[in-house]
Amino acid sequence: MNKFCYQINKNERPKDTVMIHHNNHSQGFTLIELMAGVAIISLLLGLSFNGLSDLIQWSKLNSAAAKLSADLKNSQSQAFYEGVYYKLQFWPSLDRYRIYKQTELINDIILEDIDLFNTNFTDNNLYFYPNGVPSMGGTITLKNKRGKTLYVIMTPVTARVRVSPNPPENW
Secondary structure (H helix, E strand, O other), rough: OOOOOOOOOOOOOOOOOOOOOOOOOOOOHHHHHHHHHHHHHHHHHHHHHHHHHHHHHHHHHHHHHHHHHHHHHHHHHHHHHHHOOOOEEEEEOEEEEEEEEEOEEEEEEEEEEEEEEEOOOHEEEEEEEOOOOEOOOOEEEEOOOOOOOEEEOOOOOOEEEEEEEOOOOOO
């Protein structure tokens, strides 16, 4: 007689036999359960990656607007402090702008992943006179790859600079 089987006619089992339980519940996962889990995780990762990409693009746009704002304020201060003309020349088609001290190029800024969409300065040039007063007020429009827009707005005479998601009221 086999040690691993019960005797059919007796209610007792012999002492040297081992009882094996057969259970219909397995210890692992089925292929369908695994595929469902992978699909859910993939969906969550895909959604979070899209949100992360939007956040990175928004951050780049904010950084570019803050840098442009700081450059405008710094150029105004330098013009007043040094008593010379400063000029900011915008190149919307090249997504860059340059800062000149009189005729000397001081800085050439290329906006990476940001579109310098347009300016409303005459000939895309802004001058700061030796007394720190700008040649005119105006707006520089920046866009990111996702189509989000920020406006760097400078008021005439005082050269107050602010960054806004909304265009100026006089547009």
